[in-house]
Amino acid sequence: MFSVKDRNFIVTGASGVLGTAISVALAKSGANLAILGRSEQKLKDTLERINSFGGNHHAFACDVLKAEELSKINVDILSQFPTIDGLINVAGGAAKGASTKAEFLYPDTPLQDSFFGINLSDFQQTSDLNFMGTVIPAKVFGEAMARQQFGNIINISSMGAILPLSKSPAYSAGKAAVNNFTQWLAVHLSKSNIRVNAIAPGFILTEQNRFLLFDEKTGELTPRGKRIVAHTPLGKLGNPDDLISTIFWLLSEHSSFITGATIPVDGGFSAYNGI
Numbered sequence: 001m002f003s004v005k006d007r008n009f010i011v012t013g014a015s016g017v018l019g020t021a022i023s024v025a026l027a028k029s030g031a032n033l034a035i036l037g038r039s040e041q042k043l044k045d046t047l048e049r050i051n052s053f054g055g056n057h058h059a060f061a062c063d064v065l066k067a068e069e070l071s072k073i074n075v076d077i078l079s080q081f082p083t084i085d086g087l088i089n090v091a092g093g094a095a096k097g098a099s100t101k102a103e104f105l106y107p108d109t110p111l112q113d114s115f116f117g118i119n120l121s122d123f124q125q126t127s128d129l130n131f132m133g134t135v136i137p138a139k140v141f142g143e144a145m146a147r148q149q150f151g152n153i154i155n156i157s158s159m160g161a162i163l164p165l166s167k168s169p170a171y172s173a174g175k176a177a178v179n180n181f182t183q184w185l186a187v188h189l190s191k192s193n194i195r196v197n198a199i200a201p202g203f204i205l206t207e208q209n210r211f212l213l214f215d216e217k218t219g220e221l222t223p224r225g226k227r228i229v230a231h232t233p234l235g236k237l238g239n240p241d242d243l244i245s246t247i248f249w250l251l252s253e254h255s256s257f258i259t260g261a262t263i264p265v266d267g268g269f270s271a272y273n274g275i
């Protein structure tokens with residue numbers, strides 16, 4: 001019912017934790033993939049894993065903010081895949097200097113730790129990565145979908161898009177722009193049989209953030225982990241499979257009446273204000 005067998009997908013950010021998990025799940029189910037990421041070595045590792053399931057897969061190290069690089073890659077992809085069934089924009093993240101050290105600016109908070117100490121170039125890089133890093137691949141790779149008159153674009157957003165994450169203004173604003181752009185593009189492409197949706201994951205436990213959420217020695221939740229779980233009505237953290245099942249659904253005909261939506265996969269986090 002949710003078959004992706006023999007369909008062709010492009011996944012950006014495929015060398016990262018979630019991008020790898022998504023790519024492996026799609027390849028395991030018989031899809032052909034063009035995977036993009038910044039780290040050549042990590043991409044090679046992902047390519048090796050997905051090749052073990054068979055299929056026709058290709059890896060491209062690139063910067064999603066460079067349209068010219070993507071255009072060249074697009075030519076390669078189109079020489080391999082006669083049609084493009086979907087694009088999954090996973091690339092994203094935050095540069096350290098784009099976050100504030102302090103959550104609140106009290107009279108005695110050093111200004112350096114507040115918004116006024118933020119590094120503007122890191123701020124721009126982070127908002128660009130999340131926003132333009134979605135817009136540019138959609139423009140470059142979406143054109144083939146417009147020509148073939150079908151396709152499916154899924155953008156990975158964040159809870160920060162709905163309510164800004166404390167200390168992370170650039171990331172949150174970049175993801176908010178992703179949600180808005182998802183709606184705009186969905187309407188714009190609605191007469192071309194192309195659906196555009198986003199997924200806003202809540203707190204997904206990955207190997208990368210495990211140390212922030214669980215105490216290595218005791219295995220107990222850290223104070224931050226406890227705060228997150230306490231604010232999540234379902235009382236747990238998410239795992240990559242929670243996202244993957246939503247992606248399969250959005251890629252399938254079972255979501256054929258859904259476009260322009262941002263689906264929270266967050267255990268109820270965004271529905272709960274704690275009062």
Ligand SMILES: NC(=O)c1ccc[n+]([C@@H]2O[C@H](COP(=O)([O-])OP(=O)(O)OC[C@H]3O[C@@H](n4cnc5c(N)ncnc54)[C@H](O)[C@@H]3O)[C@@H](O)[C@H]2O)c1
Binds near residue numbers: 014129200202203208
């Ligand atoms: N992990 C979570 O809990 C969580 C929650 C909400 C949203 N997200 C979003 O999910 C996505 C993946 O997150 P992750 O946890 O796997 O992060 P990650 O850091 O492991 O992966 C990020 C990926 O983006 C790629 N990337 C970064 N800048 C790039 C650039 N300029 N050009 C090309 N590729 C670039 C990296 O190479 C990497 O493959 C991100 O968009 C993130 O914002 C993650």
